[in-house]
Amino acid sequence: MTKQFNKYRFLFAGGGTGGHIYPAIAVAQKLKSLKPESEILFVGTKNKIESRVVPENGFEFKSIWIAGFSRKLTMKNILLPLKVVVSVMQSIVINAKFKPRVALGTGAYVSGPVIWASSLLGSKIVLLEQNSYPGITNRFLEKKADEIHISFKESEKYFREKDKLKLTGNPVRISLKKIDKKEARKKLKLDIERKTLLVLGGSLGSASINKALGNNIDEYLRKGIQIIWQCGANYYQKYKSFSNGRIKVSAFIDDMSAAYSACDLAVCRAGATTIAEVAALGIPTIFVPSQNVAANHQYLNAKSICDNDAAVLIDDSKVNDDLLNVVLKIINDEELLESYSSKIREFSNLDAVNIIADNVIKLAEAIN
Numbered sequence: 407m408t409k410q411f412n413k414y415r416f417l418f419a420g421g422g423t424g425g426h427i428y429p430a431i432a433v434a435q436k437l438k439s440l441k442p443e444s445e446i447l448f449v450g451t452k453n454k455i456e457s458r459v460v461p462e463n464g465f466e467f468k469s470i471w472i473a474g475f476s477r478k479l480t481m482k483n484i485l486l487p488l489k490v491v492v493s494v495m496q497s498i499v500i501n502a503k504f505k506p507r508v509a510l511g512t513g514a515y516v517s518g519p520v521i522w523a524s525s526l527l528g529s530k531i532v533l534l535e536q537n538s539y540p541g542i543t544n545r546f547l548e549k550k551a552d553e554i555h556i557s558f559k560e561s562e563k564y565f566r567e568k569d570k571l572k573l574t575g576n577p578v579r580i581s582l583k584k585i586d587k588k589e590a591r592k593k594l595k596l597d598i599e600r601k602t603l604l605v606l607g608g609s610l611g612s613a614s615i616n617k618a619l620g621n622n623i624d625e626y627l628r629k630g631i632q633i634i635w636q637c638g639a640n641y642y643q644k645y646k647s648f649s650n651g652r653i654k655v656s657a658f659i660d661d662m663s664a665a666y667s668a669c670d671l672a673v674c675r676a677g678a679t680t681i682a683e684v685a686a687l688g689i690p691t692i693f694v695p696s697q698n699v700a701a702n703h704q705y706l707n708a709k710s711i712c713d714n715d716a717a718v719l720i721d722d723s724k725v726n727d728d729l730l731n732v733v734l735k736i737i738n739d740e741e742l743l744e745s746y747s748s749k750i751r752e753f754s755n756l757d758a759v760n761i762i763a764d765n766v767i768k769l770a771e772a773i774n
Contacts, residue, residue, distance in 0.1 A: 413507055413770050414444040417500075417529070419520035420512030421456030424609045425679040429534055430512045431463050432577035436763035439580070447504050449497070449520045455609050462660075463581075470496040472516050490519065497523035507770040508532060513541045525550040530769040534762070536576050536678035539703035540564045552769060555762055557678050560706060575755025576682035577762055583663050584687045590667035594654060600632045601737050604669035604689075608696075609658060611638015612675060614722050615694055616645060618729040619673075623648060625730055631737065634665050671737045673729065676708035676719075684717075685754035690746035691717045692732055694725050716749035 416437055420426040430448065437444050450456035452469040460467040472493035497519040501509075509524030511517035512534045525531050531551045533544050538558040548554060548567045556562065557576040565571055588598040596602060603626070607615045616637050619626075626633060632652040637645040642657035649655040659665045666672070666687050674680050676695040684691045693712065695704035705719075712719040718736065720728050736742055 412443060412445055413773070414441045414767070415446075415504065415506050415508075416444060416766065416770070417447050417449065417504060417506035417509040417520070417524060418512065419449045419509065419517035419524075420514050420534075421450035421454050421516050422514040423677070424455055424459075425536055425677040426512045426514045426517075427456045427459055428579055428679050429536055429577045429682075430510065431460070431465070432579035432759045433510065433534070433762050433766070434465055435463070435580050436577075436759045437766060440763055441767060445504075447500075447506070449500060449516070451516050454516075468500055470500070470516065470519065472519060493519040494523065498526070501527045501529070507773055508766050510534060510766065511544065511547055512536070513544050515543055518543045518546060521547050521550065530773065532762070532766055532769070534577070535561055536682075537561070537703045538678075538706040539701035541700065553765060555758075555765075557682070557758075558707065558710075572761075572765075574761050575758030576678050577759035578682050578686045578754075578756070580759065581663070582666075582683060582686070585663060585667045587667055590664045593661070593664045594634065594668055595651075596632050596634075596654065596668060597652070600630055600652070602632050602634065602669045602671075603733060603737065604634045604665055604672040604674075606636050606659075606672065606674040606680065607638045607641075608675050608677065608680075609638065611636075611641040611657075612694070612696065613641070614725050615673060615675075615729075616641050618726045620645060620648065621726065622730045623653070626733075627652060629734060631733075634659070634669060636665075670743060671733065673733070676704040678707055681707055681711065682754065682758075685711075685750050685752075686756060688747040688751045690736065690743045691750060692720060692729070692736070693717055694720050694722055694729075697722050711750065711753050714749060714752075715745070716753060717746060 418430040448460045448467045470493040501523045506529045509529040510532045511521040533551045533554045535544050535556045538560040554570045555572050555574040591598045635655045636659045639657045672689050673692045676693040693708040711717045
């Protein structure tokens, strides 16, 4: 079937972090399962997480030359106007060749020129907003959108195009599954009986979480705890020497199904995608919201969950002092772990990926 006649052609734009790329992959996987003839193209940046993760998940990937604005005066900012012009031209060419029926933007600066070009060339536009405080790119693109799918009701007040909003939830990739805990620990070469802590600082890593864990690593070991530690690409060289039989240190975890399934308790940032994943799988969680995000949105993401006793929140400024004691309080309390597991599942919307994929297909089919 040629591009000229295949109505199921979908373009995805977004990246920079797992929070922007994994919801897109979730929807793409669902579209492919519903319409196997679908042609799917991802557009992102060459040196970010999407350039690796998208091909690993079996989808075509193209990059454009774009970067975000740095608050510091750097050569990158001097080149920014040129990069914007070049990225817009690249985006027009990519869209003209691929001819998407529907283009989906998942936020981050890379989606701006790509989705703008898609709209210019007549594609239907769907935006996915994962966070309680919408990013500037999605707010910039909202006039071009046919639908805007949000994950938090709090997002509504930041958009002007209220009639386009759909409170759908954050899609979780269909490949993410809960497996038997002991089997998962065997897969990761961990002791099948020991209490297991999963520590996630995002794809780049968290300086504060890594420091809090590293400073007390001997105490965790003395208490019989084993650790799956994603320290992030920025910190791997610093912490890789901590790796041993009971501590698995990695820059990035590829098999998140095994990591989530193996743990009794997780410590992580409060990005919307991480929240969606731990909620979907019922993972007892300690959230440490990043302070380096727009409008403190990670704190807002986590607060409603923690206010309902479905997780624990530790302020980033207190994580070094408090993390060890909070972990030790929770990880050996089976009743508390079960309570957190049960309650956090209530914040999961497993239908989100189905709703978005169904709507995207309907938009594609509605085009003459």
